[in-house]
Amino acid sequence: MTHSDAMNCExxxxxxxxxxxxxxxxxxxxxxxHHLETCxxxxxxxxxxxxxxxxxGQMGREDVRPSFEQHIRQLITQFTASPAKPSSDA
Amino acid sequence: MVxxxxxxxxxxxxxxxxGVLPNLVAAARRLTRNATDAxxxxxxxxxxxxxxxxxxxxxxxxxxxxxxxxxxxxxxxRRAPRLESDVLPDExxxxxxxxxxxxxFLLWWSNPEKEFLDKLLREDxxxxxxxxxxxxxxxxxLADVHGLSYQExxxxxxxxxxxxxxxxxxxxSLLQKALWQHARDAGVRTxxxxxxxx
Numbered sequence: 312m313t314h315s316d317a318m319n320c321e322x323x324x325x326x327x328x329x330x331x332x333x334x335x336x337x338x339x340x341x342x343x344x345h346h347l348e349t350c351x352x353x354x355x356x357x358x359x360x361x362x363x364x365x366x367x368g369q370m371g372r373e374d375v376r377p378s379f380e381q382h383i384r385q386l387i388t389q390f391t392a393s394p395a396k397p398s399s400d401a
Numbered sequence: 402m403v404x405x406x407x408x409x410x411x412x413x414x415x416x417x418x419x420g421v422l423p424n425l426v427a428a429a430r431r432l433t434r435n436a437t438d439a440x441x442x443x444x445x446x447x448x449x450x451x452x453x454x455x456x457x458x459x460x461x462x463x464x465x466x467x468x469x470x471x472x473x474x475x476x477x478x479r480r481a482p483r484l485e486s487d488v489l490p491d492e493x494x495x496x497x498x499x500x501x502x503x504x505x506f507l508l509w510w511s512n513p514e515k516e517f518l519d520k521l522l523r524e525d526x527x528x529x530x531x532x533x534x535x536x537x538x539x540x541x542x543l544a545d546v547h548g549l550s551y552q553e554x555x556x557x558x559x560x561x562x563x564x565x566x567x568x569x570x571x572x573x574s575l576l577q578k579a580l581w582q583h584a585r586d587a588g589v590r591t592x593x594x595x596x597x598x599x
Contacts, residue, residue, distance in 0.1 A: 328570065332544060334551055352505055359499045359514045363577075366518065367545040370526060373427040379440050380422060383447055387418065390451045391411035 318342040323353050331361055414454065417463045418447055424464075424547065425471055431542045432475045434531050442478070446471040465549060469557040472539060476558065479535065495570070496578040517584065525587065529579040537572030544569055 323346040329335050330343045347354045425446065429439035450467050457466050502514040533541060539558060543549040544565075549557070554565045 328573070329566075332551070332569075352503075355503060355512065355514070356499050359503075359518065362515075362518050363498075364545050366521060367526060367530075367541075368548060370431070370523060370530075371427055371546050371548070372423040373430055375422050375426050376440075379426075379443075380419070382440075383418060383422060383444065384415065386444060386447060387411065387415045387451070390414075390448070391408070 318346045320346070320350060320353055323347065323350070324356065327353075327357060327360060331357070331364060410454070413460070414451060417460070418450070418467070421464055421467060425467065428468065428471060428542060428547055429475070431527075431530055431546060432472075432539065442471065442475055446474050449474060465553045465556075468543065468547060468549060469553070472543065472557040473559070476539070495574045496581070497574070498577045498581050501581060521580075521584075525580065525583055528583050529576055532579040532583075533572055533575045537568050537575055540565060540568040541572040541576055545573075 323343050326335060326339060326343050330340065335343060347357050422443070425443045426439060429442040429446075430436065433439045433442055446467065450470050453470065457463065498517065499514050502512070502517055504512060530538060530541065530546075540554060543554045543557060544551075551562050551565045551569075554569075555562045558565070560568075
């Protein structure tokens with residue numbers, strides 16, 4: 312990466328959310344990555360946001376009550392027996 | 402009479418639904434903030450998914466597809482009673498816990514912001530998410546809790562990607578503000594700047 316490609320903190324922080332969300336590609340991704348490897352303050356910010364996002368990601372599953380799972384199974388069984396079935400080439 | 406193809410489709414559908422059921426329940430719980438409403442929402446989404454199954458061209462995309470149905474159903478149920486603006490005048494400035502806590506001369510692993518995260522419980526996050534207004538909560542839940550892409554969220558909510566970006570930015574700011582406030586109330590917050598949230 313050349314000096315002229317270097318990204319400053321303001322730009323890096325502006326793109327940080329998209330970087331952590333996996334929405335940056337190509338040169339922009341590389342520039343943010345390089346900045347985080349060379350700027351302690353932005354790296355710390357990045358680590359904080361990444362860990363908070365990871366903790367939120369751990370909330371993506373919840374225990375399903377057995378009776379509710381059974382209800383869903385019965386619902387699907389009813390669908391399959393009903394005349395309003397979707398076409399099988401879905 | 403159920404044909405072999407229909408039976409295969411039904412069997413595949415059941416396995417696909419059961420495979421993501423804990424995820425759907427989690428999403429619905431955070432969207433509705435109510436266990437009973439959440440189960441009703443999931444059941445309704447599963448019914449709509451079955452009826453709409455012919456529109457699913459790639460079964461590998463089932464997860465994003467059924468999340469879209471769940472979100473659409475939630476928004477359709479909520480749209481009638483109230484509409485929330487994307488703009489909250491008193492919430493325009495970004496709030497960052499990191500900026501409240503960061504001490505630049507400390508290394509990351511000894512910093513108060515790391516300590517703050519270490520002390521957070523799932524319950525703290527649940528309470529904070531539940532306090533975020535619906536428009537922004539939906540974006541944060543889909544992106545951060547369930548890992549949907551911006552495009553998947555845009556499709557689910559029916560807005561442009563730029564709107565997803567701005568809702569996420571505001572939603573995350575509001576979430577951090579709610580977390581900070583809750584942490585202060587619960588005595589979780591560590592230090593060093595004893596600022597009140599206004």
